[in-house]
Amino acid sequence: MGHKVWKLLVLLVVAVLVAACAPATPTPAPQATQxxxxxxxxxGFINHLTGDAAAYGQSMKKGVELALDKINANGEKxxxxxxxxxxxxxxxxxxxxxxxxxxxxxxxxxxxSSTVTLSLCPKAEERKVVLISSIxxxxxxxxxxxxxxxxxxxxxxxxxxxxxxxxxxxxxxxxVMYLNNDYGIGVKDAFLASYKGKVLIAxxxxxxxxxxxxxxxxxxxxxxxxxxxxxxxxxxSIVIKQAAExxxxxxxxxxVSMVAKEVIDLAGAAAEGIMGLRAGSTxxxxxxxxxxxxxxxxxxxxxxxxxxxxxxxxxxxxAIDKYGCNSEGIQKGLMExxxxxxxxxxxxxxxxxxxxxxxxxxxxxxxxxxxxYEKK
Amino acid sequence: xxxxxxxxxNGLIAGGTYALAAIGYSMVYSILKFINFAHGSIAMVGAYxxxxxxxxxxxxxxxxxxxxxMLLTALLGISVERIAxxxxxxxxxxxxxxxxxxxxxxxxxxxxxxxxxxxxTFSLPVMQGYSIGPVLxxxxxxxxxxxxxxxxxxLYILLTRTxxxxxxxxxxxxxxxxxxxxxxxxVVIAAVFGIGSALAAAAGSLIGLDTNLQPTMxxxxxxxxxxxxxxxxxxxxxxxxxxxxxxxxxENLGVWVIPPVWxxxxxxxxxxxxxxxxxxxxxxxVEEAGVxxx
Amino acid sequence: xxxxxxxxxLEIRDLVAGYGKIEVLHGISLKVxxxxxxxxxxxxxxxxxxxxxxxxGLTDIRAGRIIFDGTDITGWSPHRVAARGIxxxxxxRSIFPSLTVYENLEMGAYQLPPGEFAARLxxxxxxxxxxxxxxxxxxxxLSGGERRMLAIARGLIANPALMLVDEPSLGLAPKVVExxxxxxxxxxxxxxxxxxxxxxxxxxxAIAHRAYxxxxxxxxxxxxxxxxxxxxxxxxxxxxxxxx
Numbered sequence: 064m065g066h067k068v069w070k071l072l073v074l075l076v077v078a079v080l081v082a083a084c085a086p087a088t089p090t091p092a093p094q095a096t097q098x099x100x101x102x103x104x105x106x107g108f109i110n111h112l113t114g115d116a117a118a119y120g121q122s123m124k125k126g127v128e129l130a131l132d133k134i135n136a137n138g139e140k141x142x143x144x145x146x147x148x149x150x151x152x153x154x155x156x157x158x159x160x161x162x163x164x165x166x167x168x169x170x171x172x173x174x175x176s177s178t179v180t181l182s183l184c185p186k187a188e189e190r191k192v193v194l195i196s197s198i199x200x201x202x203x204x205x206x207x208x209x210x211x212x213x214x215x216x217x218x219x220x221x222x223x224x225x226x227x228x229x230x231x232x233x234x235x236x237x238x239v240m241y242l243n244n245d246y247g248i249g250v251k252d253a254f255l256a257s258y259k260g261k262v263l264i265a266x267x268x269x270x271x272x273x274x275x276x277x278x279x280x281x282x283x284x285x286x287x288x289x290x291x292x293x294x295x296x297x298x299x300s301i302v303i304k305q306a307a308e309x310x311x312x313x314x315x316x317x318x319v320s321m322v323a324k325e326v327i328d329l330a331g332a333a334a335e336g337i338m339g340l341r342a343g344s345t346x347x348x349x350x351x352x353x354x355x356x357x358x359x360x361x362x363x364x365x366x367x368x369x370x371x372x373x374x375x376x377x378x379x380x381x382a383i384d385k386y387g388c389n390s391e392g393i394q395k396g397l398m399e400x401x402x403x404x405x406x407x408x409x410x411x412x413x414x415x416x417x418x419x420x421x422x423x424x425x426x427x428x429x430x431x432x433x434x435x436y437e438k439k
Numbered sequence: 440x441x442x443x444x445x446x447x448x449n450g451l452i453a454g455g456t457y458a459l460a461a462i463g464y465s466m467v468y469s470i471l472k473f474i475n476f477a478h479g480s481i482a483m484v485g486a487y488x489x490x491x492x493x494x495x496x497x498x499x500x501x502x503x504x505x506x507x508x509m510l511l512t513a514l515l516g517i518s519v520e521r522i523a524x525x526x527x528x529x530x531x532x533x534x535x536x537x538x539x540x541x542x543x544x545x546x547x548x549x550x551x552x553x554x555x556x557x558x559x560t561f562s563l564p565v566m567q568g569y570s571i572g573p574v575l576x577x578x579x580x581x582x583x584x585x586x587x588x589x590x591x592x593x594l595y596i597l598l599t600r601t602x603x604x605x606x607x608x609x610x611x612x613x614x615x616x617x618x619x620x621x622x623x624x625x626v627v628i629a630a631v632f633g634i635g636s637a638l639a640a641a642a643g644s645l646i647g648l649d650t651n652l653q654p655t656m657x658x659x660x661x662x663x664x665x666x667x668x669x670x671x672x673x674x675x676x677x678x679x680x681x682x683x684x685x686x687x688x689x690e691n692l693g694v695w696v697i698p699p700v701w702x703x704x705x706x707x708x709x710x711x712x713x714x715x716x717x718x719x720x721x722x723x724x725v726e727e728a729g730v731x732x733x
Numbered sequence: 734x735x736x737x738x739x740x741x742x743l744e745i746r747d748l749v750a751g752y753g754k755i756e757v758l759h760g761i762s763l764k765v766x767x768x769x770x771x772x773x774x775x776x777x778x779x780x781x782x783x784x785x786x787x788x789x790g791l792t793d794i795r796a797g798r799i800i801f802d803g804t805d806i807t808g809w810s811p812h813r814v815a816a817r818g819i820x821x822x823x824x825x826r827s828i829f830p831s832l833t834v835y836e837n838l839e840m841g842a843y844q845l846p847p848g849e850f851a852a853r854l855x856x857x858x859x860x861x862x863x864x865x866x867x868x869x870x871x872x873x874x875l876s877g878g879e880r881r882m883l884a885i886a887r888g889l890i891a892n893p894a895l896m897l898v899d900e901p902s903l904g905l906a907p908k909v910v911e912x913x914x915x916x917x918x919x920x921x922x923x924x925x926x927x928x929x930x931x932x933x934x935x936x937x938x939a940i941a942h943r944a945y946x947x948x949x950x951x952x953x954x955x956x957x958x959x960x961x962x963x964x965x966x967x968x969x970x971x972x973x974x975x976x977x
Contacts, residue, residue: 618811621844
């Protein structure tokens with residue numbers, strides 16, 4: 064008797080806990096069809112809300128929420144269903160199918176990481192659902208098709224910008240460390256194509272790893288003065304920290320993913336003085352207005368890429384306003400409204416591939432904060 | 440040559456944590472012939488408890504938080520055994536393995552809910568390591584290696600000089616005979632879970648101190664510990680320790696010549712190689728190997 | 734033969750027991766008086782070992798009672814039974830192979846108050862000088878005969894009132910078997926009651942005060958050692974062609 068009852072009890076407790084632990088996403092009653100223009104339009108959102116890249120997903124969620132405040136200020140026009148992809152293409156697929164089949168959304172905002180967004184492209188094209196990413200930048204996105212958009216300039220642009228930094232720093236030989244995924248490889252290749260000097264070593268490292276000491280030693284052995292690193296905050300901050308412990312004193316230049324406060328939190332004093340690229344501009348009136356609103360709502364300065372997701376949400380809202388809550392309309396509308404749209408993350412005009420152009424700012428960590436780099 | 444020395448030291452740092460994690464794994468296996476897949480999650484919980492006590496709430500000094508976490512995690516391990524595993528003692532092995540996986544899910548999710556999914560660190564001052572010969576090593580890293588060795592020494596003393604330690608070895612040899620000799624096997628098993636979980640907490644905390652904390656860190660610890668135990672030989676705790684150090688060193692040396700995408704593959708590769716060539720592992724026995732095949 | 738007071742030390746009543754779903758004992762009853770050597774003989778599979786293991790709490794008991802020294806110990810967990818004063822010397826896997834001889838004895842004396850261990854150890858070493866010689870040797874490396882000796886010593890060191898000995902002569906050379914049976918008798922003379930299971934029926938019946946013959950989970954015959962030794966049926970079934 065005792066054994067069976069215990070077994071059942073354990074299974075019951077486990078089942079309840081697992082169910083309770085499933086990330087709670089607000090799910091309105093599924094609608095059979097989307098209402099006509101003038102009523103509430105439900106859209107989807109897929110991003111890394113938990114897991115290694117949660118910092119990015121949560122931040123982009125905030126940008127969307129801030130935009131919704133403005134959009135729904137005079138009555139609810141748009142409702143967003145937030146889904147978590149845990150930085151996994153497989154989970155993203157599941158979320159996509161749920162949003163499209165169950166919730167019948169005409170447009171999905173997502174994802175963050177290029178790898179995940181790329182995995183959703185074929186489905187978006189096949190099901191004719193608009194997919195708009197706030198920040199995916201892999202050059203491969205160009206091949207995705209008419210229904211896929213990105214609000215951030217492709218890495219084709221980030222690479223050359225890095226080359227400009229190298230030139231400015233008068234570095235005729237550099238080392239490169241890159242995250243071994245679509246994004247990292249994309250930036251690295253774009254950089255190598257533009258940079259005219261000598262590349263001492265291009266060292267890959269893995270997403271999710273914790274111990275990079277050997278990779279760091281390999282780079283250190285080439286005696287670089289400047290190291291370009293493209294990475295997520297989780298791994299990148301460990302690299303910078305471990306490199307400092309191993310006595311590596313170089314000028315770090317990061318990609319856009321690392322210009323986030325988490326890097327400073329996690330790498331501590333080792334982060335002081337590192338440079339990085341920031342997509343968009345913090346000096347425009349649009350940005351300053353956004354910054355104030357963000358600070359007011361969330362009690363902190365804007366987190367990384369919230370401005371991009373804010374703009375993405377605004378663009379989608381404007382497209383729905385013009386052409387209604389359907390995929391063809393939104394697809395047409397996005398192209399049109401973006402041409403003249405300038406938001407906190409800059410001008411968003413989509414080119415023929417559905418990708419925005421962009422500008423970059425140079426940032427540096429000073430006194431424990433990312434600030435604009437003063438060019439001399 | 441300098442680089443080699445540094446790589447070796449780095450290997451000892453990583454290996455020390457693997458070895459500590461592997462001890463509890465190996466002891467539980469020896470006693471119950473059961474692979475506790477929840478072990479890595481328990482290490483992760485230990486790391487988070489240390490973080491909670493030292494940084495998030497009570498602001499205890501780090502050593503106090505560290506040891507208190509070991510104690511609390513020991514209690515957690517004992518509870519898990521009592522609630523999830525003991526009722527299944529006579530069930531087929533598959534039932535216990537599945538339960539262990541379920542326990543790891545529950546622990547991972549619980550920590551994620553309570554502590555958040557974002558990355559946490561102990562925010563120790565980042566500094567260049569001390570120079571010891573050609574090698575750079577930070578104080579925390581010295582502590583990691585030192586703590587690993589110390590705990591291993593204490594384990595040896597426990598197993599060879601104390602009554603409980605000998606009882607543990609007796610139960611590992613033959614639970615029925617131990618019971619018939621007057622040893623309460625359930626108490627010994629609880630003690631093993633307690634000790635193993637405490638050491639797992641130590642390993643998790645040290646890893647957290649060296650890198651950072653994420654609710655997903657448990658899985659990697661489980662895999663590395665498992666590889667260490669199999670490499671060292673099922674049934675041999677000292678083998679598991681040696682296995683842990685070997686994996687740490689081979690990983691660090693290996694990545695020098697092989698692309699890092701293969702780094703975890705090194706651990707798995709060693710596992711596969713060992714199972715083919717020496718199913719018994721370095722110090723294991725052939726009977727134990729037979730159990731693995733079932 | 735030592736004096737027995739006629740007081741019942743162990744009584745088994747209508748015991749039905751086995752392993753999980755498999756029932757091996759279909760209702761057996763027997764008695765062991767204090768100071769006796771009682772032998773269980775029978776063919777393989779008769780349930781002799783299961784009887785001993787049931788007393789020790791190592792089997793699943795469906796029905797019946799086991800009463801030891803006035804206390805009902807049916808279904809007690811083994812370490813409680815051991816604490817109560819019963820020692821078990823199993824037929825195989827009877828020692829802890831990875832522990833030393835000394836550590837094996839320590840485990841045998843697990844429940845003994847610490848002060849008494851030294852004295853008991855002396856007594857054991859006196860009876861088994863070979864064990865004293867090899868006290869630091871890993872038990873797994875001992876010869877068959879030495880292991881058997883250690884197993885008996887491990888049981889004896891806790892000064893049990895009753896010792897259950899399962900097939901002590903199994904796999905041993907004839908000369909060693911001699912020594913084993915001498916030891917069993919010696920231990921009995923010093924006051925320990927013995928319940929002995931043996932395939933070597935002739936020998937076992939010769940040293941027994943009383944004996945039972947088991948067959949397929951039942952008790953078939955009961956009598957004094959001499960009676961059964963001389964019984965024609967028993968001779969034909971169990972002693973003819975059997976090992977000496």
